[in-house]
Amino acid sequence: MKLIVITKPDFFPDEAERITALFEAGLEILHLRKPHSECCEVERLLNEIPKCYHTRIVLHDHFELATRYAVRGVHLNRRNSLPPEGFVGTVSRSCHSLAEVERYKAECDYLFISPIYDSISKEGYGTAFSADTLREAHERGIIDEKVMALGGVASEHFGEIVGLGFGGAVVLGDVWQQTAENFIPHFARLLCLADKTFGKNSLPPVVLTVAGSDSSGGAGIQADIKTISALGGYAASVITAVTAQNTLGVTAIQAIPPKMIEQQIVAVMDDLHVDAVKIGMLYDIATVASAVTALKRYQPRHVVCDPVMVATSGSRLMENDVATFMKEQLFPLCGLITPNLYEAEALLGYKIEGVEQMREAARKLADDCHTAVLVKGGHLSGKSMCDILYDGREFYEFAAEYIESRNLHGTGCTLSSAIATCLARGLSLSDAVAVAKRYVTRAISLAREMNVGHGNGPLWHRG
Secondary structure (H helix, E strand, C coil), X not given: CEXXXXXXXXXXXXXXXXXXXXXXXXXXXXXXXXXXXXXXXXXXXXXXXXXXXXXXXXXXXXXXXXXXXXXXXXXXXCCCCCCCCCCCCEXXXXXXXXXXXXXXXXXXXXXXXXCCCCXXXXXXXXXXXXXXXXXXXXXXXXCCCCEEEECCCCHHHHHHHHHXXXXXXXXXXXXXXXXXXXXXXXXXXXXXXXXXXXXXXXXXXXXXXXXXXXXXXXXXXXXXXXXXXXXXXXXXXXXXXXXXXXXXXXEEEEECCHHHHHHHHHHHHCCCCXXXXXXXXXXXXXXXXXXXXXXXHHCCCEEEEXXXXXXXXXXXXXXXXXXXXHHHHHHHHCCEECCEHHHHHHHHCCCCCCHHHHHHHHHHHHHHHCCEEEEECCCCCCCEEEEEEEXXXXXXXXXXXXXXXXXXXXXXXXXXXXXXXXXXXXXXXHHHXXXXXXXXXXXXXXXXXXXXXXXXXXXXXXX
């Protein structure tokens, strides 16, 4: 049971961004169909889509790119009737009659049959099938779970499609004709309805954030919930401290009693199936100890800790004894820690300058704390930024151009919760960091012209 999206036949601005957003929202299969394209044009689009998503792409044209880009599959049609020699991947095909379905079904992983309804995107492209004809084909075993309904398909058709025996729906116009603002919200509703209608148990992953509250909404719990939701997760929260703050700074902090923190964690973990945990601000040793006890008790699969020790301004937010306790007791229970340069320096006790020293710092912290480490280089001098991930075996470098903006409040919170959400959705660690970095970069870029408050403003988490 599937929901498949086909690209528009022509290229358009920001297409790679739109496709990436679909994948980030949960799309499993995208058919890349560009019937009038040159090979270099399709290759350029593939290069603009994160590599981690190539395994969700099926090519309709230029099959010579299939193996080079390790795509999911190829789709046969009248232009390309045979898969490339030696290709390892899924093979699908377009059919326009029930006879074609009968002929090709055995040799393909799945088939499209169209048009089931009058096309949304092609004027005058009307259906050639009645509901009775399709129902009879299902009774004869022609239409089954290997056959996908294409042509004019919209959400209101899902119930009939599953009733006719199809294995899923293929959409084009219903997705690409949405406005930019409504594009992802519409697709998210479409995906949710498809999962319910086609009987797929595909609930969003649950991500628990354990962090402080930011009354201005730009960082902490509030930023985490926005990020998790934007990336297709279900956000649960445990509040460790309440702050009175805005874009100009923090004026007061009230720690939540450790017993109450523990009770929040138990309430969530005993009821919800938590796929990943993001840990942010932990105010004192007693608070850290509550988190340590919970992690040992419940042993969640993915734990990402953003050690909120030193602010972007360089101000220290945590006493040395708390940092030492975290390093010894908490970090070894995490799958990843994400210190910025100042925090890495505080944990190691020496100055870090340049990418090579960041690599050394990541390795040293990983060895000391028995966890993967992402050292964030947002405070490096110059017009380019670089983060270094060390997973205990390999280094990964994530470079990006510096974006001039006064709206950077909550960047660290946003990145760590984005990584946790991507891990909860099944991405590898390096892919999760890559996707999270793209999300944060886009959130910074979209927030540049925003005027929320009079100081260091927030990101635009809707992305």
